[in-house]
Amino acid sequence: MSLTLEQVRRVAHLARIEVSDAEAQATLGHLNGIFTLIEAMQAVDTRGVEPMAHAQDLAQRLRTDQVTEIDRRDAFQAIAPETEKGLYLVPQVME
Amino acid sequence: MKQWEVVIGIETHAQLLTQSKIFSGSSTAFGAQPNTQANAVDIALPGVLPVLNRQAVECAIRFGLAVDGQVAPKSVFARKNYFYPDLPKGYQISQFELPVVVGGKVTIQLGEGDNLTEKTIQLTRAHLEEDAGKSLHEDFNGKTGIDLNRAGTPLLEIVTEPDMRSSAEAVAYAKALHALVRWIGICDGNMQEGSFRCDANVSVRPVGQKEFGTRREIKNLNSFRFMQQAIDYEVQWQIAHIEDGGRVEQATVLFDPDSGETRAMRSKEDAHDYRYFPDPDLLPLVIDRDWVERTRAAMPELPVAKRDRFVADYQLSAYDAAALTASLDVADYYEAAIAVCGKAASKSCANWVTVDLAARLNREDREIGDSPVSAAQLGGLLARIADHTISNNIAKKVFESLWNGEGASADEIIEKQGLKQITDSGAIESLIDAVLAANPAMVAEFKAGKEKAFNALVGQVMKATKGKANPQQVNELLRSKLG
Numbered sequence: 251m252s253l254t255l256e257q258v259r260r261v262a263h264l265a266r267i268e269v270s271d272a273e274a275q276a277t278l279g280h281l282n283g284i285f286t287l288i289e290a291m292q293a294v295d296t297r298g299v300e301p302m303a304h305a306q307d308l309a310q311r312l313r314t315d316q317v318t319e320i321d322r323r324d325a326f327q328a329i330a331p332e333t334e335k336g337l338y339l340v341p342q343v344m345e
Numbered sequence: 346m347k348q349w350e351v352v353i354g355i356e357t358h359a360q361l362l363t364q365s366k367i368f369s370g371s372s373t374a375f376g377a378q379p380n381t382q383a384n385a386v387d388i389a390l391p392g393v394l395p396v397l398n399r400q401a402v403e404c405a406i407r408f409g410l411a412v413d414g415q416v417a418p419k420s421v422f423a424r425k426n427y428f429y430p431d432l433p434k435g436y437q438i439s440q441f442e443l444p445v446v447v448g449g450k451v452t453i454q455l456g457e458g459d460n461l462t463e464k465t466i467q468l469t470r471a472h473l474e475e476d477a478g479k480s481l482h483e484d485f486n487g488k489t490g491i492d493l494n495r496a497g498t499p500l501l502e503i504v505t506e507p508d509m510r511s512s513a514e515a516v517a518y519a520k521a522l523h524a525l526v527r528w529i530g531i532c533d534g535n536m537q538e539g540s541f542r543c544d545a546n547v548s549v550r551p552v553g554q555k556e557f558g559t560r561r562e563i564k565n566l567n568s569f570r571f572m573q574q575a576i577d578y579e580v581q582w583q584i585a586h587i588e589d590g591g592r593v594e595q596a597t598v599l600f601d602p603d604s605g606e607t608r609a610m611r612s613k614e615d616a617h618d619y620r621y622f623p624d625p626d627l628l629p630l631v632i633d634r635d636w637v638e639r640t641r642a643a644m645p646e647l648p649v650a651k652r653d654r655f656v657a658d659y660q661l662s663a664y665d666a667a668a669l670t671a672s673l674d675v676a677d678y679y680e681a682a683i684a685v686c687g688k689a690a691s692k693s694c695a696n697w698v699t700v701d702l703a704a705r706l707n708r709e710d711r712e713i714g715d716s717p718v719s720a721a722q723l724g725g726l727l728a729r730i731a732d733h734t735i736s737n738n739i740a741k742k743v744f745e746s747l748w749n750g751e752g753a754s755a756d757e758i759i760e761k762q763g764l765k766q767i768t769d770s771g772a773i774e775s776l777i778d779a780v781l782a783a784n785p786a787m788v789a790e791f792k793a794g795k796e797k798a799f800n801a802l803v804g805q806v807m808k809a810t811k812g813k814a815n816p817q818q819v820n821e822l823l824r825s826k827l828g
Contacts, residue, residue: 336380336492
C-alpha cells in the first residue's frame with residue numbers, strides 16, 4: 251500500500267498542519283517508507299492473537315473520587331494571550 | 346399517498362454524579378466562576394497525565410447492571426480527534442472499539458389505562474468519556490470566550506439501536522432513561538444545567554422497506570417537549586422533502602425552540618473523520634467479577650421490578666404502580682406511608698400520593714423529598730380514614746393542617762380541632778330531625794318523588810354536623826326517617 255499526495259494533504263489538514271508542496275512531497279516519501287515497514291510486519295501470522303490496546307500488559311490505576319485541586323486560574327491565565335472576565339479569549343468560532 | 350415509517354435512535358450524554366472530574370482532581374460542582382475549576386490536566390498543559398476516577402467507573406457498572414447489559418471485563422479509552430477551542434487537548438478521551446457497557450435494554454410504557462402497552466428498546470452500548478468546555482459566543486471584541494470548568498466532567502454516553510418508531514416512543518424512552526439514571530444515583534438528571542442531553546437520529550422510509558433511510562441527527566435536545574417538537578418537525582420536513590423529489594443528505598441539525606424548526610448546521614466535509622486510536626496515556630480499564638458483584642449487591646430494587654411488586658403486593662393498577670415508581674423518592678414515600686397505615690389502605694394511599702400530595706407539591710413547586718407532610722404523617726392520616734375516625738373530606742382538612750405545620754400528627758390535629766367523625770346515630774338522628782323541621786318544602790318535594798331534594802337534605806345534615814358525620818350513615822338514617 252502506498253499513499254497519494256492528496257491523502258498526505260488531507261491528513262495534514264485534519265491535523266491543522268500547514269505543509270508546502272515540497273514538504274508534502276517529502277512527507278509522502280517518509281510515510282511510504284513507514285508503510286513499507288508495516289507491510290513487512292503484516293506478513294506475520296497473528297491469527298488468534300488479541301489486539302493490544304497498550305504496549306504494557308497492565309491495568310489502569312484508579313483514583314479515589316476526591317477534589318484535590320485548588321483554583322489556580324490566575325497563574326494559568328498569566329500565560330494566556332488574552333482573557334476577559336475569567337474567560338480565555340480565542341478568535342471567534344461560528345457554527 | 347405513500348405511508349411512511351419513522352425510525353429513531355437516541356444518544357444520551359448523562360453527566361455522572363462524582364465530586365471530581367473523570368481524569369483530574371478538579372471539582373465538578375455546577376455554577377462556579379469561569380475557569381476556577383480547571384486544573385493543568387483539564388486545560389491540557391504539556392506533560393500532564395490523566396488518572397481515571399473510580400467513582401465514574403462504578404457509575405458505569407451500575408448502569409450496565411440496571412439495563413441488563415454486559416459490563417466489559419476490559420475496556421479501552423481512545424482519543425477522538427477534532428479541533429475546537431473548548432477542547433484544549435485537540436482530542437476528547439472517549440471509548441471506541443471496546444466500550445465499558447455492551448448491549449442492555451430499557452422498557453418503555455406507552456398509552457394509559459387499558460391502552461397501556463410496553464416496548465423494549467435495545468441499547469447498543471454505553472461508554473465513558475470526558476465532557477468538553479463551554480464556548481461563549483457573546484461578543485468579546487470580536488472574540489469567543491472559553492470556560493473550561495466543564496472540561497473533563499465525566500459523561501456516560503448511552504446509545505440505542507434504531508428501535509423507536511415515533512416521537513412519542515422517543516420521549517417515552519428518554520423519560521424512562523432519565524428516571525433510571527436518577528433512580529440508580531449516577532446522574533442528577535438536571536436538564537437545564539445540561540446534566541442529561543439527548544441527540545436524536547431521525548430517518549423515514551416507506552412502510553415495508555427494509556433499508557433505513559438517510560438519517561439526520563438533531564443535537565442537544567435539553568427538554569422532553571423540545572424533543573417531541575423537534576422530531577415531529579424533522580419527520581414532517583423529511584417526508585415533504587422526499588415527496589417533493591428531494592433526497593435527504595446526512596447532516597447534523599439544530600432545533601430552534603422559537604421557530605419550532607430544525608435547521609442543518611453548516612456541514613464540514615471532515616467533521617466525522619475523528620481518527621480514533623487507543624490513548625497511550627491510559628491503560629485498559631479492567632473490571633473484575635468481584636467488583637461487578639459487589640456493585641450488584643448494593644443496587645436498589647429497579648423500577649420495573651418494583652412496579653411489578655407494587656401490582657402484586659398492593660393490588661394496584663399498572664397505571665398507579667407506574668406513577669408510584671416514577672422515582673425512587675416517590676416509591677420510598679409510598680412504602681413508608683403504607684408501613685404506618687397498613688396494606689388494606691394501599692389503594693387509597695396510592696390516590697393520596699399520586700393525586701392530592703402530588704397536586705399540593707406541584708402547586709408549591711416542591712419535590713416529594715422535601716414535602717412538609719412526611720410519609721409517616723400521611724400514613725397516620727390514612728389510618729384514621731380506614732378506621733372511620735374521619736371521613737375522606739375531613740381528611741383533606743387534616744392534610745392541609747399537617748401541611749401548614751399545625752400539628753405533629755393527624756391524631757393531634759383531629760383531637761385539637763374536634764374533627765372526629767360523629768358515629769353516634771342518636772346524635773345524628775336529632776340533627777336530622779332539626780333539619781327536617783326547618784326544611785318542610787324540601788321534604789314535600791322529596792315526597793312528591795324528587796330525588797334531588799333528598800340529596801339537598803343530606804347536604805343540610807352534613808352541614809349541620811360540620812362535615813363530621815359519615816355521609817353513608819346519614820343517608821341510611823335519613824332514608825329511614827323519610828320512608
